[in-house]
Amino acid sequence: MYSSNHFLLKVExxxxxxxxxxxxxxxMVVKDRKIQLVTQTVHALNGISIGIRRGETLGLVGESGCGxxxxxxTIIGLHPPTSGRIWYGPTEIGDLRGRERKPFxxxxxxxxxxxxxxxxxxxxxxxxxxxxxxxxRIAGGQARKERVxxxxxxxxxxxxxxxRYPHQFSGGQxxxxxxxxxxxxxxxxxxxDEPISALDVSIQAQILNLMMELQEELDLTxxxxxxxxxxxxHISSRVAVMYLGYIVESASTxxxxxxxxxxxxxxxxxxxxxxxxxxxxxxxxxxxxxPTPINLPSGCPFHPRCPNVFKRCREEQPKLExxxxxxxxxxxxxxx
Numbered sequence: 001m002y003s004s005n006h007f008l009l010k011v012e013x014x015x016x017x018x019x020x021x022x023x024x025x026x027x028m029v030v031k032d033r034k035i036q037l038v039t040q041t042v043h044a045l046n047g048i049s050i051g052i053r054r055g056e057t058l059g060l061v062g063e064s065g066c067g068x069x070x071x072x073x074t075i076i077g078l079h080p081p082t083s084g085r086i087w088y089g090p091t092e093i094g095d096l097r098g099r100e101r102k103p104f105x106x107x108x109x110x111x112x113x114x115x116x117x118x119x120x121x122x123x124x125x126x127x128x129x130x131x132x133x134x135x136x137r138i139a140g141g142q143a144r145k146e147r148v149x150x151x152x153x154x155x156x157x158x159x160x161x162x163x164r165y166p167h168q169f170s171g172g173q174x175x176x177x178x179x180x181x182x183x184x185x186x187x188x189x190x191x192x193d194e195p196i197s198a199l200d201v202s203i204q205a206q207i208l209n210l211m212m213e214l215q216e217e218l219d220l221t222x223x224x225x226x227x228x229x230x231x232x233x234h235i236s237s238r239v240a241v242m243y244l245g246y247i248v249e250s251a252s253t254x255x256x257x258x259x260x261x262x263x264x265x266x267x268x269x270x271x272x273x274x275x276x277x278x279x280x281x282x283x284x285x286x287x288x289x290x291p292t293p294i295n296l297p298s299g300c301p302f303h304p305r306c307p308n309v310f311k312r313c314r315e316e317q318p319k320l321e322x323x324x325x326x327x328x329x330x331x332x333x334x335x336x
Contacts, residue, residue, distance in 0.1 A: 044070040046244075061239060076191055
């Protein structure tokens with residue numbers, strides 16, 4: 001899918017499967033007159049291919065449970081990939097561990113969804129933000145303390161807060177601390193996993209604006225995960241749409257919001273509130289329930305709920321193909 005080498009991060013055919021061991025999901029089968037348990041598997045990621053160019057923001061959207069957070073955590077190394085390849089620049093990093101991966105951990109940092117649980121409640125802010133500098137041997141002693149205070153100022157907080165504990169802050173302040181921690185190792189790529197979903201609506205815009213200002217000031221590249229389409233439209237330069245562990249469409253923000261191609265994207269985007277009428281746009285409606293990632297549908301993963309389904313959809317999985325310059329979609333309707 002992505003043949004050029006000008007991507008800061010490139011993922012190709014990435015899969016991540018989680019076996020369900022000794023659970024109610026195990027199947028009992030009879031083999032050689034004996035009852036055996038067959039462990040089932042959660043197919044969280046199924047051949048994901050994306051690329052992120054330096055300096056841009058790729059927005060990753062989809063319903064809850066589609067695999068967005070799993071993709072983010074697999075890229076950063078919190079989950080080892082089942083198969084597939086991850087490149088950072090010209091270096092393949094998917095299989096790197098320990099000391100080999102450490103230089104890339106410095107360049108790729110993450111802002112987590114819930115600032116109430118992503119900060120160690122037993123450590124002061126000075127330690128929380130300063131720890132990445134210690135781990136990567138960036139600064140020590142007085143230089144580290146000064147850098148922590150500088151980062152607090154950069155995210156809009158009083159440097160004196162460095163001596164406080166996380167429980168002494170509001171949710172928005174904690175997320176600012178989380179952003180400062182992510183910046184402590186001078187990263188090039190920041191993966192933001194639903195960074196504002198746990199915050200009050202009045203605070204969300206402040207955090208978004210802060211992240212956009214920091215991107216321009218520090219020349220950062222973002223992978224921004226969110227289920228909020230208005231947020232994605234505001235912050236992203238390109239958008240990738242996920243469904244059941246697959247990328248079903250990818251395009252520039254302008255193209256995908258003005259003329260979505262995939263039936264799932266059309267239905268998803270039809271629920272965006274209309275600012276002109278102050279009401280929800282009438283959507284096409286999605287039939288049925290989201291299939292389980294334990295037993296994926298045959299053919300197109302969206303075919304059980306698609307209003308345009310036909311025979312080929314049930315039998316053959318569509319490939320994510322370029323349907324226009326820098327625009328990709330996985331739908332058999334594009335061949336008609």
